Amino acid sequence: MNWVAIDWGTTNVRFWLMSEEGNIVSTKASPMGMNRIKKDQYEDHLLANIGEWFEPSDSIQVIACGMVGAANGWVEAMYQKVPCEPISNEKITKAPTGFPSLDVRIIPGIANYSPNHDVLRGEETQICGFLTENPDFEGVLCLPGTHTKWVEIKSGLVMGFRTFMTGELFDVLGKSSILRHSIDSNSWDENEFMSAIEVSLSKPEELTTRLFSIRAESLIGDLKTDMASARLAGLLLGSELAGSKSYWEQNRVVIIGSGQLAKNYYDGLIVTSTKSEIINSESCTLKGLIQTKNNSR
Amino acid sequence: MNWVAIDWGTTNVRFWLMSEEGNIVSTKASPMGMNRIKKDQYEDHLLANIGEWFEPSDSIQVIACGMVGAANGWVEAMYQKVPCEPISNEKITKAPTGFPSLDVRIIPGIANYSPNHDVLRGEETQICGFLTENPDFEGVLCLPGTHTKWVEIKSGLVMGFRTFMTGELFDVLGKSSILRHSIDSNSWDENEFMSAIEVSLSKPEELTTRLFSIRAESLIGDLKTDMASARLAGLLLGSELAGSKSYWEQNRVVIIGSGQLAKNYYDGLIVTSTKSEIINSESCTLKGLIQTKNNSR
Numbered sequence: 090m091n092w093v094a095i096d097w098g099t100t101n102v103r104f105w106l107m108s109e110e111g112n113i114v115s116t117k118a119s120p121m122g123m124n125r126i127k128k129d130q131y132e133d134h135l136l137a138n139i140g141e142w143f144e145p146s147d148s149i150q151v152i153a154c155g156m157v158g159a160a161n162g163w164v165e166a167m168y169q170k171v172p173c174e175p176i177s178n179e180k181i182t183k184a185p186t187g188f189p190s191l192d193v194r195i196i197p198g199i200a201n202y203s204p205n206h207d208v209l210r211g212e213e214t215q216i217c218g219f220l221t222e223n224p225d226f227e228g229v230l231c232l233p234g235t236h237t238k239w240v241e242i243k244s245g246l247v248m249g250f251r252t253f254m255t256g257e258l259f260d261v262l263g264k265s266s267i268l269r270h271s272i273d274s275n276s277w278d279e280n281e282f283m284s285a286i287e288v289s290l291s292k293p294e295e296l297t298t299r300l301f302s303i304r305a306e307s308l309i310g311d312l313k314t315d316m317a318s319a320r321l322a323g324l325l326l327g328s329e330l331a332g333s334k335s336y337w338e339q340n341r342v343v344i345i346g347s348g349q350l351a352k353n354y355y356d357g358l359i360v361t362s363t364k365s366e367i368i369n370s371e372s373c374t375l376k377g378l379i380q381t382k383n384n385s386r
Numbered sequence: 387m388n389w390v391a392i393d394w395g396t397t398n399v400r401f402w403l404m405s406e407e408g409n410i411v412s413t414k415a416s417p418m419g420m421n422r423i424k425k426d427q428y429e430d431h432l433l434a435n436i437g438e439w440f441e442p443s444d445s446i447q448v449i450a451c452g453m454v455g456a457a458n459g460w461v462e463a464m465y466q467k468v469p470c471e472p473i474s475n476e477k478i479t480k481a482p483t484g485f486p487s488l489d490v491r492i493i494p495g496i497a498n499y500s501p502n503h504d505v506l507r508g509e510e511t512q513i514c515g516f517l518t519e520n521p522d523f524e525g526v527l528c529l530p531g532t533h534t535k536w537v538e539i540k541s542g543l544v545m546g547f548r549t550f551m552t553g554e555l556f557d558v559l560g561k562s563s564i565l566r567h568s569i570d571s572n573s574w575d576e577n578e579f580m581s582a583i584e585v586s587l588s589k590p591e592e593l594t595t596r597l598f599s600i601r602a603e604s605l606i607g608d609l610k611t612d613m614a615s616a617r618l619a620g621l622l623l624g625s626e627l628a629g630s631k632s633y634w635e636q637n638r639v640v641i642i643g644s645g646q647l648a649k650n651y652y653d654g655l656i657v658t659s660t661k662s663e664i665i666n667s668e669s670c671t672l673k674g675l676i677q678t679k680n681n682s683r
Contacts, residue, residue, distance in 0.1 A: 206603035294628035306503035331591035
């Protein structure tokens with residue numbers, strides 16, 4: 090029987106119609122992420138998107154990950170605590186549905202209380218998918234995003250992790266701070282990016298003065314917008330690499346990501362002389378959802 | 387003859403009607419800062435505000451500082467370069483006016499090219515005002531604001547300075563990032579503020595992960611909004627103090643500021659065991675404008 094895999098994030102949703110054997114039959118996307126939808130609208134929005142994939146008499150099984158399980162999502166799937174398997178079958182939360190033959194299971198996120206409070210939600214499914222294919226992996230996973238996660242894996246368990254706000258800082262500084270006058274997020278200068286990482290990695294305490302210097306150099310120097318964007322990204326990533334040193338130092342690092350962002354982290358790790366590899370994140374998400382479906386039989 | 391002193395900033399304007407002897411005769415304020423006014427509207431806006439202070443036949447002399455002299459202001463008052471006096475009489479720029487008996491002089495900002503590009507505009511007038519009263523001062527001035535300046539003074543000259551985006555970061559993170567859900571900018575916890583400064587000062591490389599931890603602790607811990615605001619402010623100020631160490635270490639520090647913000651810097655410097663004193667910034671601005679008027683006779 091076909092079933093539905095969902096990655097329901099903050100700003101958008103991805104639906105996959107999957108065969109029993111774990112093959113993709115069809116896909117859909119929607120912009121109705123957690124930010125744009127109320128608790129009592131999830132079921133209707135789900136059925137509006139996946140309804141055409143089923144007959145009215147079908148039972149529909151859905152496995153979902155992401156912000157759909159947050160306190161402000163459909164139903165709160167309470168965090169697991171580290172150390173833990175990325176996904177534990179008994180912690181999966183059933184969403185309340187009005188349509189009786191609709192069965193929706195939501196994967197919980199993971200909480201970390203040391204050295205600081207930290208949370209992830211959605212990434213546990215990518216980690217699960219990665220470990221399904223690499224069950225003996227020990228080392229560090231880096232999951233770049235708005236809030237990048239550095240995750241320590243040992244014996245199939247998530248031992249601990251830390252989140253860095255790098256992506257969101259790039260976004261809010263580029264859009265809402267004085268730096269918006271100096272940067273163009275659509276252009277790039279790779280040399281500037283690499284040298285900014287190096288500077289910020291060695292002097293992370295100067296981050297907030299070097300950020301202002303981007304503005305100053307575009308006023309009194311000849312800093313072009315492509316160099317300014319790359320420098321902003323590089324300064325922020327360099328600071329993150331300084332703070333995540335205990336993760337990447339002397340460890341095998343796998344980046345679970347895609348596109349330019351994953352490449353930025355790969356390049357950044359080169360500055361620290363750390364060799365890494367990139368594994369596609371969407372593929373990991375889907376494998377994690379399939380694994381969860383298989384375990385829930 | 388009465389004259390007019392103006393501090394024309396990014397978001398608002400302050401007008402003072404001054405007597406020949408340097409006493410305040412009357413004051414006005416306007417929200418038409420540089421951000422809300424076009425180049426060709428300055429003269430009209432000025433006359434609309436100060437017109438009632440003069441007879442039509444009067445000659446009007448105006449001394450202005452701040453963003454009115456930026457490239458996007460009334461007329462660009464080109465930056466002086468360090469080392470320099472805070473205000474040099476011959477660098478003051480005359481604004482173009484249609485009204486022949488209106489004489490407007492704009493004070494230029496200061497540029498720094500080492501160790502990084504940096505600029506200030508408006509603070510030079512406060513520095514001038516401070517040095518007018520403390521001509522023998524040698525040490526460091528800290529001018530807190532949206533973009534806080536640390537300024538080295540020697541022999542009456544501005545030797546160099548660095549800007550930290552701390553204030554603007556607090557603002558954009560509190561309003562436009564995920565932290566907006568966790569903080570309340572109107573509340574405060576002093577103990578949390580002081581301990582966040584200490585943490586960030588000793589581990590500035592962890593700034594962007596500790597920022598995210600504020601959100602996580604409000605989700606899975608018991609972090610209240612007043613503690614969260616104070617922690618955000620403390621983490622950012624601790625990072626600034628780490629980066630400005632060469633300024634405050636072994637130096638006499640005078641904070642030119644006012645209100646809670648100046649007190650925050652005073653308290654932050656206590657964490658570093660640095661004794662400082664606070665001098666009122668508006669009073670320094672006015673003294674700087676008076677000094678400039680006196681020098682321009």
